[in-house]
Amino acid sequence: MSSSVISVISRFLEEYNSSTSTKLKVVDAYLLYILLTGALQFLYCLLVGTFPFNSFLSGFISCVGSFILAVCLRIQINPQNKAEFLSTSPERAFADFLFAHTVLHLVAINFVG
């Protein structure tokens, strides 16, 4: 049973490495970074407690928001999805990404206290 899971995972990784462009891999690396940051914040909250709660929320929501925005960016710049995003060029996607991040950071910094 476990061997089939391992073989599935290794197959998946092989496919991923071969079929994904570098640009997307860069974004994926960024996604992993955001994920880890958020997870570590959550772990701290579980272990030590929620004081100060607003700071925890700010940091955690910031990570979640960044993750979501990065996923949107990845979807929009993936050339395989070009058919669905005819009017949105990768540059436009990136500009949206930056603008949304500005708003997100503004709110997060306001809330972190």
Added chain:
Amino acid sequence: KSQHGSSGLVSLLVFVLALEAQALTPSHYLVASDVDRLQAVLSQPFTDLKSAYFSVVGLSKLGVSVADSNDACSFIKANVDSSSIEALFYAAEASQAISSCEIHVSNETRDSLHAAVSEDSTVSQIHQAVSALSSLGLPLASQEVVSALKARISKEDNVVAITLALQTASRLSQQAELGEILEEIEDLAARLDDLGGVYLQFEEGLEATALFVSAAYALSDHVDMEPPLKEDQVIQLVNSIFSKKSWDSLSEAFSVASAAAALSNNRFHKPVVVSAVGPATVSHSHPLLQLHVTDVLCQPLSSANVLVESATSVASKAAILSQTPFTLRDGIFELNFMASKPASGYYQFSVAVTGDSRLVANHVELKVKVSTKVAINNMDLSVVDKDQSIGTKTTRVEYPNKGKASFIADSHQNFAMTFQLVDETTGVELTPHQTFVRLHNQKTGQEVVFVAEPDSKNLYKFELDTAERKTEFDSISGTYALYLMVGDATLENPVLWNVADVVLKFPDEEAPSTVQSKNLYVPKPEIQHLFREPEKRPPTVLSNTFTALVLSPFLLLLILWFKLGANISNFSFSPSSVLFHVGHAAMLGLMYVYWTHLNMFQTLKYLAIIGSLTFLAGNRMLAQKAVKRYSLHHL
């Protein structure tokens, strides 16, 4: 048909009886000092003709003549102004009230007075002219006056004007047609405001109400027709007019004097005021019940018969007296109630005043108290053993002596006391409201009070079980002075009697301490304000560890990017891209500065500036990149 008639008669009878049972009696009336005060107000020295009129005529209504009549007469004559109707009115009325004071007027004056009686003058002017003519003994045409008044009443439909019209009509000839003006009394009475069933007055105030009363009775007497006022209404008017015992102005005092004179001396209604002399209490030393029975001017009704219809005891509802008359002595009606040997307590008297058909509110209910003196008999004190093995030793103490020996009671014994309370004169047993036994420890100042209760034979018993009651005494042994306290509203001699001394011995005694009297007014201990404690923080080491841990994925990101071969070799160094990166970095820096120093408004301001620059630069840069990509892909 006859059956309907009889049932109607029965219900009418019941209704009348019900009314009679709840007849109103005056709750506000003038007493002798109030009448004196009214007289004093009206006796003030004159300032002008108007005040002279009020004083002179007011005093004459009270049945008193002015102090110096010659002086008053010359004052009036000196101050009269023949050209003013008002002045002539004051002078004429005032001189009428003073004996042998006559004012002479010229023919022109008389004509001007007649001319004032017309539809074009106000009711007040007509009233003054007619009164002046009447007081001066000059003839006047009553019918003209009546028609002028009727015309003016319809134009001036206020209370004061109609009252003056009534007053004017009372000076006219009896042959004139005064019927319509007489009806105005009923209309005006309907305008009176009933306040709580106690007062009846005009909203214009006391003066208007009092003047209405005097005018209504003046006119009713003049035409010899009973005014349409019910008995209860008359009493309510009495309450309103005589509720004020000091008067703001001379005119107000005059109006009250007028009303008082009208109510005490008219042909139809004479309100009666019945009040007890002092408190309504009788006892063996004061056996007479004395009543003031007067009219509203506080003059005794010497010709009236005052009768006790019934006197019943409040407690036992037994009738003591029935149809017993009072005797008149020096203007006071007296009855020797103690002659009927009533027991002490309260009695409800129903008093009727008869002898004059005009009397109003002549059935009065009074509550009379019969007081007595109490005597304490057979006061027996004893100390009883709880197991009753040793016989009781009873000591008798006579009031007001104190028992010679002290009584000793410890936890195995009970202290007992029995006595009887009787009426001193009749020997009847009494049960007063307050019979207390007080034990007072002279050393510690402590006192404990118990209630002594009577048994079925009205013998009072008090027992003190030393062991049972130790909590009340705080288990403090010692000598206690024993007092008996007897009191009641109907007792003339309340009793505080130090009967004996009792030595109490309690088991489990603590060290005797003087009882701290509870002092409520010393400063209390100060309360320190507790500021909100800051929350407990985790140790700094832990926080620092996790900070490092949370920042570590960034390193991982850089490593991954390096491994993937991400580079910045395509960086174009065009001004817009440089500006974009600088602007973007500035925005991130602004976020940090916002966290540390700024507030939202400042941040938004800076963000707007930097953001717009960055946007423009970024737009340019991305457009250039897009062009490059497009040209690359479409080559």
